Amino acid sequence: MNNKGIIFALDATVAAFLIIGAIIFSYALMNKESVLPYIQVIRTGSDVLALLDNEGILNDAMEDGEFETEDISEAIEDILPSNYEIRLEIILRDASLLSDTTTAIGPQKPTDRFIGAGKRFFVIKDEGGDVITHFGVARYWVWLK
């Protein structure tokens, strides 16, 4: 009788493990979230930066040695769909490569949702468009409101 009891207890333990394993596996499968919809968010950020760069808005923000962010903010407002938010951090290094300045534009990043991120390298030229005065890296974080 003693032996029989142990076998039943082992059976029950194995069965319980199997069922719990199956439930956890099913739950994990059902709750697996696809990451692909987030590519749209990342692509939107990338498009915004490309447009800012290609339209010369990043270049024109440099006025008399000062990097003005007002035009960039206005352009972002025009380009970015209303259900998105973006934060930029623009690091500029002058052509001598001796000094950096960092400028941030946009709201703080949230902590409770997906944030797409990327960076774009660009250059700022003088008014004649012949001489590079600054090298820039624009990092962006974009998310849905």
Next chain:
Amino acid sequence: MQKRGQIAIMDLFLAVAIFTIIIVIVGVVWNMQTKRFEGSIAQSSMQIKAFQATDLLVKNPGVKTEWEENLTVLAIPGLSTNDRTISEAKASNFTSLDYDLVRQLLNIQEYEFYFRLLDDEGELIISSGKAPIATTSSVAVRRFVHYKDNLAILELTLWA
């Protein structure tokens, strides 16, 4: 002894019933998950193709570069003169291309497509392809571009 035998049979019935219920539940969940997984794979594949196709259109001038002047030399479609800047001539010629040829060149033969260029107010500028039917599965990818010096939206919808 007889009583003991009945209890054993009741145990057996109970065990068989529980086992059957578990097997049925596992079967149903397995079936649901398989269908869901297949649907998700198909949707993901469609989404990836849509992103690849829009990347091709908004970032490249196409091959050959001046294909809009002679449509017979078109090997890879691209609509931009500069990154995310859409050429009016390329866009216009793209919409006049044969529907099946575009599917082949964009490597989206297994799907139908609907291409639209919208202004920043969402008004249609040009379109080509077949608009999706409401009951089908579809993926729409929107890219922000410049067209004729204005902000515009290039939208590609794939559907099956």
